[in-house]
Amino acid sequence: MERLLFVCPKTGRQIDVGVETEIDTLLRIKGKMLRAACPACGRSHEWPVSEAALPKAA
Numbered sequence: 359m360e361r362l363l364f365v366c367p368k369t370g371r372q373i374d375v376g377v378e379t380e381i382d383t384l385l386r387i388k389g390k391m392l393r394a395a396c397p398a399c400g401r402s403h404e405w406p407v408s409e410a411a412l413p414k415a416a
């Protein structure tokens with residue numbers, strides 16, 4: 359499972375929205391929007407899944 363990271367549009371910080379997905383699922387939902395509560399500013403944002411950044415592989 360990969361954790362999805364997004365950039366908070368309000369603070370510019372990269373945040374972990376707590377969503378985990380498999381790469382194949384990720385590719386399948388690439389054109390969708392994902393809405394989640396933002397731990398950086400406390401609001402919720404919507405991001406295109408294609409904008410998700412994956413943590414660097416160890």
Ligand SMILES: [Zn+2]
Pocket residue numbers: 366367368369396397398399400401403
């Ligand atoms: Zn935010």
